[in-house]
Amino acid sequence: MTDRPERPLFGLFLRTCAMLLLSTMFMLVKVAGESGVAAPEVMFWRQAVSIPTLLIGLTLTGKIGVLRTQRIASHARRAAIGTFGLLCNVSAAMLLPLAEATTLGFTTPLFAVLITALVLREHVGRWRWTAVVLGFAGVVIIARPGHVPLSMLGVAAGLGAGLIVAAVSFQIRDLSRTEAPVTCVFWFAFYGTSFAGVLMPVYATRHDAWQWLLLVLIGLSGTGAQLLITLALRHAAVATVIVMDYTALVWSTLYGWLIWDRLPPRVIWFGAPLIVAAGLIITWREHHLSRAISPATALEED
Template sequence: MPPAFAPPEERRLLGIGLALASYLMFTGIDSSAKWLGLAGIPAVQVVFLRYVLHLGITAGINLPAMGTSLFRTASLKVQVLRAAMLLGATTCNFVAVRYLPLTVTGAIAFTMPLFICALSVPMLGETVGWRRWVAIAVGFVGVLIIVRPGTEAFHPAALLCLAAAVFSAFYFLLTRRMAARDSAATQQFYVGICATVVLAPLALPGWTWPSDPATWVAFFTVGLFGFIGHQLSTVALGYAPASVLAPFSYVQILFMAASSWLVFGQPPDIWLYLGAPIVIASGLYIWLRERKLAKPVTPVAEVR
C-alpha cells in the first residue's frame, strides 16, 4: 500500500516509474524468449520455463504468508479459462518472436486494446460507439501497413501476433471479472499452475539444456522477468490509477526497438515507423474515450 503521508503527485510519479520498470521487464521476457529460440531451445520448453519459474517464485513468496488461502478462488472455472487464455497468448508470442523482429511483435501487441474494446460488447454487455469502432478499424489499417500481407515481406508469424493479442484481450476481460473476487496472488498462482501442468508432459521429454553462458542467463530470466514485471505492474497501480499509467505503456515500443536493434541486430524498418504510430494513436483514442466515459482503462503491455 502507498504511504499515506506521501503527496498525491509524488505517489503518481513513483507509480509511473514502477510501471515503466515493469514494461522493461516485459521486454526482457520477449528478448529472453527470442534468444532461447535462436539458440535452438524448443518453443514449448521456453513457454514451460516462463511458467514453471513464475509458479515457483509465486508459491515461494505467497505460500508461507497465505497458506491454503492461496488456492481459494471464487470461480475455479474462470481461473482455468483465464490461465488458458494467457497460455495461448504466451505461446503464440514466443513462437512469433523467433521469426519476427521484436519491434514488429511489440507493435502488433498494441492491438490488444482494440480487441478488448470490440470484445467488451458480447462479453461484458458494454456499448461501443461509432467513434471507437472507427478507431478500431484505423488501428488495423496500421497493422496492415506493418505486416504488408500479400508482399514478399509478409511472414505468417504475424498472424500469431494477432492471435496473441486476441488471447490477451480475453485474458484481460476475464481478469477484470475476477479482480474483485480473488487476490492478485491467487490469480498469479492459477496462471502458473495451470500452464505448468498442461506443458510438463510436452516439454520434459527430450529436454534441451543451454550450451553457452548467455543462453543459461536467458534460461532463467524468461520466468524471472515475468514475475517481476507483473509484481511491479500491480504495485504501480497502488500508487497511481490505471487512467494515469495507461498512456505510458506505449513507451515499451522504445524498449523493444532498443533490444531488437542492440541485442539482435534488427533495426526498425520504414513500415514500422508508418504503421506503429497509427496503431498507438488508435489505442490512445480509445483510452481517451473510455476515460471520458468513466469506463475501466485498458492496459496495453501487461500480458506476457
C-alpha cells in the same frame, strides 16, 4: 480502513519498469529460440520459474495465506486461455523482429472493443469504432503486403496474442472482484505450468548452461513484470499508467539494434503510430465514459 492515496508518478515509474522487464523477457525469448529452445519449452519454464519465486516471496513476507481461493475452476479457465496467449506471444517474439512483434501486441485494446461490441453486445460508439479502423490500418501497413513480407505465421501469432490478452482481461476483471492480484498470478503460473507440461515430453531437449540461464532469466523477468504491473495499479488508475505500455516499443527497438544490429523499417514508423493512437483513443474514451454522470449520458456522448 482508509483508501490508499494515489501516487500517479510512482505508478508511472513502476509501469515503465514493468515494460522494460517485459521487453527484456521477449528479447531473451528470441535469443533462446535462436539457440535452439522450442517455443513450448520456453513457455513451460516461463511459468515454472514463477511458482517457487512467488512461494518464497510470500512465505518470507508472511502472506502465503493469500493463495487460498474458492475459485479454482475460474483460475483454471483463465490459465487455459492465457497459456495459449503466452504461446502466441512467445512464437511472435521468435518469428518476428522484436519491434514488429511488440507493435502487434498493442492491438489488445482494438480486440477488446470488438469483444465488447460483438460478444458482449454492449454499445460502442463512433470514437472507438474509428480507433479500431485506425489501428488495423496500422497493422496492414506493418505487415507490408506486396513488399518483402514478414512471417505470416508470426503476424498471426502476434495478432492472436492481442486477441487472447483482450479476452483474458475480461476474465481477470471478474476474478479481481474476489481475488488478490498475486493470487491470480500464482494460479495462472501453476495451471499454466501444468498445461504446458503436457508438451514437454515432445519438445524438451538437453540444454547447456547458457540455455538454462536464459530460461531462468525469462521466468524471473516475466514474473517481475507481472508483479510490477500489479503494483503500479495500487498507486495509480489504469487510464493513468497504461500509456507507459507503449514505451515497450522503445526498449524492443533498442534491443533489436544492440543485439541484432537491426532497426525497424520505415513502414513501422507509419503503422505503429496509428496503432498507438488507436489504443490511446480507446483508453481516453473508456476513462471518459467511466466518469460519465449516467449510462444514458455516456451513450449520447460516445
